[in-house]
Amino acid sequence: xxxxxxxxxxxxxxxxxxxxxxxxxxxxxxxxxxxxxxxxxxxxxxxxxxxxxxxxxxxxxxxxxxxxxxxxxxxxxxxxxxxxxxxxxxxxxxxxxxxxxxxxxxxxxxxxxxxxxxxxxxxxxxxxxxxxxxxxxxxxxxxxxxxxxxxxxxxxxxxxxxxxxxxxxxxxxxxxxxxxxxxxxxxxxxxxxxxxxxxxxxxxxxxxxxxxxxxxxxxxxxxxxxxxxxxxxxxxxxxxxxxxxxxxxxxxxxxxxxxxxxxxxxxxxxxxxxxxxxxxxxxxxxxxxxxxxxxxxxxxxxxxxxxxxxxxxxxxxxxxxxxxxxxxxxxxxxxxxxxxxxxxxxxxxxxxxxxxxxxxxxxxxxxxxxxxxxxxxxxxxxxxxxxxxxxxxxxxxxxxxxxxxxxxxxxxxxxxxxxxxxxxxxxxxxxxxxxxxxxxxxxxxxxxxxxxxxxxxxxxxxxxxxxxxxxxxxxxxxxxxxxxxxxxxxxxxxxxxxxxxxxxxxxxxxxxxxxxxxxxxxxxxxxxxxxxxxxxxxxxxxxxxxxxxxxxxxxxxxxxxxxxxxxxxxxxxxxxxxxx
Amino acid sequence: xxxxxxxxxxxxxxxxxxxxxxxxxxxxxxxxxxxxxxxxxxxxxxxxxxxxxxxxxxxxxxxxxxxxxxxxxxxxxxxxxxxxxxxxxxxxxxxxxxxxxxxxxxxxxxxxxxxxxxxxxxxxxxxxxxxxxxxxxxxxxxxxxxxxxxxxxxxxxxxxxxxxxxxxxxxxxxxxxxxxxxxxxxxxx
Numbered sequence: 001x002x003x004x005x006x007x008x009x010x011x012x013x014x015x016x017x018x019x020x021x022x023x024x025x026x027x028x029x030x031x032x033x034x035x036x037x038x039x040x041x042x043x044x045x046x047x048x049x050x051x052x053x054x055x056x057x058x059x060x061x062x063x064x065x066x067x068x069x070x071x072x073x074x075x076x077x078x079x080x081x082x083x084x085x086x087x088x089x090x091x092x093x094x095x096x097x098x099x100x101x102x103x104x105x106x107x108x109x110x111x112x113x114x115x116x117x118x119x120x121x122x123x124x125x126x127x128x129x130x131x132x133x134x135x136x137x138x139x140x141x142x143x144x145x146x147x148x149x150x151x152x153x154x155x156x157x158x159x160x161x162x163x164x165x166x167x168x169x170x171x172x173x174x175x176x177x178x179x180x181x182x183x184x185x186x187x188x189x190x191x192x193x194x195x196x197x198x199x200x201x202x203x204x205x206x207x208x209x210x211x212x213x214x215x216x217x218x219x220x221x222x223x224x225x226x227x228x229x230x231x232x233x234x235x236x237x238x239x240x241x242x243x244x245x246x247x248x249x250x251x252x253x254x255x256x257x258x259x260x261x262x263x264x265x266x267x268x269x270x271x272x273x274x275x276x277x278x279x280x281x282x283x284x285x286x287x288x289x290x291x292x293x294x295x296x297x298x299x300x301x302x303x304x305x306x307x308x309x310x311x312x313x314x315x316x317x318x319x320x321x322x323x324x325x326x327x328x329x330x331x332x333x334x335x336x337x338x339x340x341x342x343x344x345x346x347x348x349x350x351x352x353x354x355x356x357x358x359x360x361x362x363x364x365x366x367x368x369x370x371x372x373x374x375x376x377x378x379x380x381x382x383x384x385x386x387x388x389x390x391x392x393x394x395x396x397x398x399x400x401x402x403x404x405x406x407x408x409x410x411x412x413x414x415x416x417x418x419x420x421x422x423x424x425x426x427x428x429x430x431x432x433x434x435x436x437x438x439x440x441x442x443x444x445x446x447x448x449x450x451x452x453x454x455x456x457x458x459x460x461x462x463x464x465x466x467x468x469x470x471x472x473x474x475x476x477x478x479x480x481x482x483x484x485x486x487x488x489x490x491x492x493x494x495x496x497x498x499x500x501x502x503x504x505x506x507x508x509x510x511x512x513x514x515x516x517x518x519x520x521x522x523x524x525x526x527x528x529x530x531x532x533x534x535x536x537x538x539x540x541x542x543x544x545x546x547x548x549x550x551x552x553x554x555x556x557x558x559x560x561x562x563x564x565x566x567x568x569x570x571x572x573x574x575x576x577x578x579x580x
Numbered sequence: 581x582x583x584x585x586x587x588x589x590x591x592x593x594x595x596x597x598x599x600x601x602x603x604x605x606x607x608x609x610x611x612x613x614x615x616x617x618x619x620x621x622x623x624x625x626x627x628x629x630x631x632x633x634x635x636x637x638x639x640x641x642x643x644x645x646x647x648x649x650x651x652x653x654x655x656x657x658x659x660x661x662x663x664x665x666x667x668x669x670x671x672x673x674x675x676x677x678x679x680x681x682x683x684x685x686x687x688x689x690x691x692x693x694x695x696x697x698x699x700x701x702x703x704x705x706x707x708x709x710x711x712x713x714x715x716x717x718x719x720x721x722x723x724x725x726x727x728x729x730x731x732x733x734x735x736x737x738x739x740x741x742x743x744x745x746x747x748x749x750x751x752x753x754x755x756x757x758x759x760x761x762x763x764x765x766x767x768x769x
Contacts (some may be wrong), residue, residue: 079589121598121599121602122602124641125599125602125603125606126606126610129653130653131599135596150653175764176764177764178762178764179763180762181760181762182758182759182760183653184656184752184755184759185653185654185656185755186653187654187755187758307651308647308650308651309644309647309648309650309651313644313647408659463724540752556723
């Protein structure tokens with residue numbers, strides 16, 4: 001009763017069976033049969049033609065992160081496959097579900113250094129959650145099913161399918177598609193023993209100064225409500241990681257901001273004062289912890305993470321719970337007693353006041369006639385009613401955007417955290433807008449990062465993607481410049497950029513754009529950008545001497561905070577907190 | 581300080597698929613830890629391979645290595661042991677000139693002392709097999725070396741635990757409970 005079809009068609013049918021309606025792809029010799037079939041199914045699967053394979057995979061990442069769906073990339077062999085590497089590394093670090101299908105030379109030519117042959121499995125294994133080479137068309141539905149199951153269950157990650165050309169052309173009997181729901185060697189959702197939940201609950205119930213650190217895992221598992229429920233019931237202040245920023249509303253009274261190198265003073269200081277640290281769906285990146293030997297030594301650590309290898313990896317856990325964030329929080333909540341920690345929560349206020357006075361107010365309302373990044377971000381988040389999706393590139397623009405944007409909806413920050421990939425922003429913003437057409441997508445990028453993938457403006461042109469691009473342009477590689485100014489005797493080695501006319505470039509791609517040279521032009525320009533129906537670019541003139549503060553120098557303990565070039569944070573006596 | 585002087589034996593139970601050794605070895609490579617021995621062969625469970633790897637590293641390293649090995653999708657379970665927790669062996673084959681052996685007055689006592697056995701004798705060479713720990717196969721090597729060893733081969737370590745429990749079988753039995761039927765979905769009208 002089956003029908004005879006090609007392997008390429010089996011692939012497309014398998015993708016449709018997995019609910020795929022959008023792919024990010026770029027054709028080439030070893031993948032032509034797949035694109036040929038895609039032509040027949042273009043009413044069901046809409047391929048977004050990137051301008052570079054790196055753009056395709058970053059777009060798929062943006063798509064996946066704003067929606068929680070698996071992003072699909074289709075590319076050819078050889079150079080196309082190697083162009084995907086940066087995105088694979090990025091997706092692995094930031095736990096992004098992707099299925100990446102790369103064409104491969106015919107099985108008979110494998111290992112012969114054939115034209116556009118690359119050892120794709122060999123080079124992608126360290127960067128992918130799973131990879132598999134398909135040499136036989138009969139394997140296609142099986143491999144696709146496993147790929148989707150692995151990519152988007154447990155800790156999500158990128159999966160690579162290396163599809164030999166002969167398998168694409170080979171005819172097979174199509175008997176339907178069977179989704180994968182079980183792999184005996186991989187249990188994505190381990191059960192949490194009740195004993196561990198009780199141990200964790202005891203510690204939380206006994207805590208005087210508990211503190212929650214929430215990460216990307218809260219977003220991935222959809223545990224936003226459960227996080228808020230725990231925080232509210234036990235009255236625990238919450239800080240987030242960079243990737244966790246939108247997992248609790250910026251307006252929530254218990255949300256105390258972001259932790260880490262450029263995190264909020266109050267949050268970093270709290271890690272040194274809390275007696276219990278509850279880390280949920282986060283992996284204690286070095287950008288979060290600073291010096292790990294001196295990270296919260298006084299605190300009992302409860303670490304909840306779906307990836308067992310993250311428990312005890314950098315910060316030893318008093319109670320390590322290997323489980324899904326949402327399920328674990330739901331199971332934990334009944335054992336948590338209602339509590340009040342008013343004095344402890346109030347203890348954040350002084351540091352917040354200090355940060356406002358020393359840094360935030362000056363950044364949002366600069367008085368010396370220059371435009372600051374924080375000011376621009378603040379204007380944009382206000383103009384979008386704090387409802388927009390923030391996408392950033394990497395560097396100063398990323399940190400200032402993350403710091404000054406406000407988040408009221410889940411899945412509202414898309415940024416390259418673990419890998420810090422310059423060039424991530426523009427394609428990721430395109431993917432995010434395609435996955436969430438009803439949301440406003442604002443990209444903040446620097447002049448360096450934007451030019452790494454600027455060719456993707458062609459995708460905006462071709463598909464009319466409504467991305468608001470705010471270029472924070474200081475004609476410098478700003479974050480490296482910041483380190484050079486602070487730690488390398490102001491020797492600006494290879495960081496000044498001679499830049500093109502970005503407005504003309506945007507216009508050449510049919511994107512309306514304007515320069516914002518002075519602070520008085522900012523409000524109206526942002527207003528025009530937000531009101532415009534379609535993509536828009538603001539090229540904002542930023543003073544290169546603006547640095548991102550506060551800053552914990554790399555490898556330093558978290559209470560060693562620079563408030564400016566000349567001023568360090570002075571920690572209050574610890575006895576203040578012991579009374580609480 | 582990190583102590584690199586402990587020899588850890590890691591045993592990995594994995595589906596028998598292409599590329600597992602690569603995925604496993606890059607976990608050592610990224611920490612610049614040298615693999616001393618490696619041996620892979622079918623285990624007692626059908627379709628499951630057992631890979632035994634030895635390497636000098638710190639306890640901190642080996643804990644993280646084993647956790648990351650378990651993150652390989654095809655890996656069922658991985659364990660690490662110090663030498664006192666396992667019973668282990670290596671096998672060595674020695675090819676020596678027969679004429680030299682015949683001239684050796686103490687051949688019988690050497691074979692007996694080392695608990696070795698002779699696999700093949702020709703006019704040109706004799707092949708001797710010896711199973712034991714590294715220092716034991718090494719001791720026989722020195723004994724024979726005076727005759728001029730023509731060829732020598734030593735396997736990687738194989739090991740079984742002293743634990744009364746078989747964790748892999750328990751794991752598989754436990755996992756089997758999660759298996760559920762799947763629907764066939766025909767996406768082609």
